[in-house]
Every structure is written in C-alpha cells, then in structure tokens.
Amino acid sequence: MKRIGLFCSGGDAPGMNAAIRAVVRAAVFHHMEVVGIMRGYSGMIKGDFRPLNARSVSGIINRGGTILHTARCPEFMIYKGRKKAYEQLKKAGIEGLVAIGGDGTFRGAHRFTSEFDIPVIGVTGSIDNDCWGTDYTLGFDTAVNVALDAIDRIRDTAASHDRIFFVEVMGRKSGMIALWSGLAGGAESIFIPEARENMTACAREIVEGRKQGKTSAIVVVAEGEEAGGAFEIAKRFQKLTGLDYRVTILGHIQRGGSPTAFDRILGTRSGVAAVEALRKGKKNQMVGIQNGKMVLVPFSRMWNRRKYPDLAWLKIAEMMSV
Numbered sequence: 001m002k003r004i005g006l007f008c009s010g011g012d013a014p015g016m017n018a019a020i021r022a023v024v025r026a027a028v029f030h031h032m033e034v035v036g037i038m039r040g041y042s043g044m045i046k047g048d049f050r051p052l053n054a055r056s057v058s059g060i061i062n063r064g065g066t067i068l069h070t071a072r073c074p075e076f077m078i079y080k081g082r083k084k085a086y087e088q089l090k091k092a093g094i095e096g097l098v099a100i101g102g103d104g105t106f107r108g109a110h111r112f113t114s115e116f117d118i119p120v121i122g123v124t125g126s127i128d129n130d131c132w133g134t135d136y137t138l139g140f141d142t143a144v145n146v147a148l149d150a151i152d153r154i155r156d157t158a159a160s161h162d163r164i165f166f167v168e169v170m171g172r173k174s175g176m177i178a179l180w181s182g183l184a185g186g187a188e189s190i191f192i193p194e195a196r197e198n199m200t201a202c203a204r205e206i207v208e209g210r211k212q213g214k215t216s217a218i219v220v221v222a223e224g225e226e227a228g229g230a231f232e233i234a235k236r237f238q239k240l241t242g243l244d245y246r247v248t249i250l251g252h253i254q255r256g257g258s259p260t261a262f263d264r265i266l267g268t269r270s271g272v273a274a275v276e277a278l279r280k281g282k283k284n285q286m287v288g289i290q291n292g293k294m295v296l297v298p299f300s301r302m303w304n305r306r307k308y309p310d311l312a313w314l315k316i317a318e319m320m321s322v
C-alpha cells in the first residue's frame with residue numbers, strides 16, 4: 001500500500017490530533033503517503049483532500065479537537081453518496097483508509113467496505129467510552145478529568161455556602177463520564193442512564209448526612225439519565241426534601257482542551273496500530289485497547305453489543321457518602 005487516506009468523523013474528542021500525528025508519522029516511517037480528508041465523509045464525497053507530511057502534524061499532540069475537522073454527513077447514508085466518495089478516493093489513488101470516530105463512523109465504514117473494495121481501519125474517538133471491544137475510547141480520560149476539575153471547583157462553593165449542587169455531565173446514552181467523575185469527585189450520589197434512578201435513596205442519604213453534620217453535597221447526573229437530566233432530578237429532590245439546590249450543566253467544555261497523557265499515548269499507539277494493520281492487509285476492524293494491549297476488533301462484532309459500566313461503582317459511591 002502506497003497511499004492512505006485519513007479522516008475524523010462524528011463528534012470530536014481530545015486525542016484525535018495525537019492519533020492523526022501518529023498515523024501520518026508511522027506511514028511516513030514506512031514510506032507511505034498520507035492524504036488528509038477534511039470533515040469526514042463529507043470531504044470524501046467532495047474530494048476535499050490535502051497531502052499530509054511529517055511536518056504537517058508538528059505541534060498538535062497537545063491540542064484538543066481535530067486539525068482535519070469533523071462533520072456528520074447524511075449524504076453518506078445513501079448509496080449514491082458512498083459511490084461518489086469511492087470515485088473520489090480512486091481518483092486520488094487512495095488505497096486504504098484510517099477512520100477516527102465513533103460507532104456511527106464505523107457503521108458507515110463497514111457499509112462502505114462491503115460495497116466497494118477499500119480497506120478501512122478504525123480508531124475510536126469518543127468521549128463517552130461506550131464502544132464495545134475497547135476498554136477506553138480516545139478522549140474519555142480527558143473528558144473525565146475536565147468534569148472532575150469542574151466538580152472540585154463547584155465543591156469549593158458548595159462547601160462555603162452549605163449548598164447542594166446537581167452537576168450534569170455529558171453522556172446521552174452512557175453513564176461512564178458520570179460514574180468516573182462522580183466517584184473520583186466524591187459525589188454523594190450518581191445518576192446514570194444504565195441504572196434505575198433512586199431518588200428516594202439519594203434524598204434520604206443527603207438528609208441523613210445533614211443530620212450528621214454534612215453541610216454540602218454534590219450529585220452528579222449524566223445528561224441522558226432517564227428522568228431528563230440534572231434540572232429534573234433536582235426538582236424531584238426538592239419536592240421530597242424541601243431543601244434548596246443549585247444546578248450546573250458542564251456541556252461542551254468536556255469535549256475540548258488539551259488531552260491528558262493517557263489520551264495522547266492511546267492516540268499515538270492507536271494511530272501506529274492502524275497503519276500497521278493496513279500494511280498487514282487487515283480491513284474493516286477497529287483498533288482497541290484491552291488489558292493494556294492494542295487489539296483489532298472486526299466492525300461486524302461491534303454491532304448490537306453495548307459496553308456497560310460496572311454498576312457496583314454506584315454502591316461504592318453510596319458507601320463513600322456515609
């Protein structure tokens with residue numbers, strides 16, 4: 001393989017740039033050319049391509065977001081769009097692809113490669129860490145640490161003003177960020193979409209805690225939690241206890257910022273593994289990390305499988321809030 005294409009697609013995640021840098025430099029090391037495809041499948045259809053060399057990726061390992069930009073592309077969902085994309089790749093002499101994205105990106109890639117003869121290797125870029133087949137997705141560690149930093153800051157105000165705070169973190173379908181940042185931030189209670197909401201227990205613990213001298217509390221809520229996020233949970237809490245509260249929604253700040261060492265290393269190892277996989281003739285697989293080792297997981301095995309958080313962590317959080 002002489003020339004490969006590289007793109008990011010779906011939601012951005014910190015560490016994508018580290019993966020881009022690694023793909024480009026590993027390819028250059030092996031005397032391969034890399035073409036950057038701008039804005040995911042959308043740029044593929046338009047033929048928005050830029051040659052990348054070792055110097056094009058200087059000074060980006062520490063930057064969040066993606067220098068290749070990312071997008072969602074409804075046109076790629078239909079056959080005509082995918083055919084156009086394939087013709088653009090052929091015209092540019094691109095023989096293989098590295099896709100950095102989430103579940104949807106790989107679903108699209110899988111469909112594409114079953115229709116057209118081009119190998120794709122995926123690198124997971126997603127802050128949610130809900131991708132089956134890998135212990136961690138790229139960007140999760142950074143997002144957790146951003147959320148944790150915010151929780152620590154909110155705790156200062158909560159403690160000074162004797163207040164109860166409900167902090168909403170990202171995760172429409174996944175409670176991973178809430179569980180990790182909540183446990184690390186010493187939250188009194190954590191609400192996630194994967195577990196049945198237990199407001200009565202949360203209210204009881206906080207009221208009990210106040211009787212025992214606790215003057216403030218932090219409750220972490222995943223945005224996709226079944227009751228409808230932090231505002232709804234907080235309202236229910238007030239109805240049960242009559243206590244005053246504040247709500248903070250962290251939102252997109254969790255997606256940005258300089259990636260942690262963990263995400264930079266995961267991005268670097270994943271990018272190198274993706275190039276090695278293409279060189280070995282592998283196709284339609286995702287690069288993942290399992291027990292510290294880089295592994296390849298076929299796209300077809302990921303469908304219909306969901307990664308669940310360890311719900312025992314909720315019990316630990318409860319024990320820690322006595």
Ligand code: ADP
Nearest residue numbers: 010011072073076077101102103104105107108
């Ligand atoms: P993520 O990769 O972060 O999960 P999305 O679910 O938005 O993000 O998917 C990114 C893009 O992948 C979509 O905008 C679309 O272009 C493509 N895609 C997703 N699912 C499919 C599919 N079933 N068939 C073809 N393309 C798809």
